[in-house]
Amino acid sequence: MRTTLLAQKARLSQRRRWRVRKRVSGAAARPRLAFHKSARHLYAQVIDDLAGATLAHATTATKANAASRRNFANIAQAKQLGASFGAALKAKGITTVVFDRGGHLYHGVVKAFADAVREQGIAF
Template sequence: MAVKSRSEARIIRHKRIRKKIFGTAERPRLAFYRSLNAIYAQIIDDEKGHTLVSASTIDKDYVERFGKRGGKSIEDAKQLGKFIAEKALSKGIKDVVFDRGGFLYHGKVKAFADAAREGGLNF
């Protein structure tokens, strides 16, 4: 049966990726998600099922720092990548596994990942 929509195709890709990617305490998973209104990122320890660090373009801390809420542009993805890298480094997290959430590694996803690497995360 053919895939009915782009969102269903993304979900299928994400399930296929998640079979291979698993976050541990030493190397948690950096999960990326973008909606029509905002960009979200979490650092997750899959062994315990805990979110260690989270950030989004609609978070109070992000809005206070960058002055706008709900960014959707590539520039906003870069800012969020640097922001979550700072939060992760402050909690002692340096090495992560990147989970692109089924999105193609292009545009906002690539900008986010490059900015997180520049911010000090290794993946």
């Protein structure tokens, strides 16, 4: 039986995420910075995989942004989210992380977010 094109794309996307994830793991000393982008919003969280705990998170999907129905998954929003998230990490005492790009290419929005976090002094 043939799979649909949409199912095939989803399967390949999942394989890309698994491929990245099996090499990236976070600990208390160096937690994992997981980045996710949807069609409309950006999400980031710092995770200690050994403890199974989320240490910090940030998103463009806030109540203030929900009122406007525009797209927040762009480079300008990624820079803004990365800068505020990097400052929040620094305030919590997190200085080094492992970057999990979530199967996305390190280009465009992902690169803009990562560069903005690095500008705040977070090393990865």
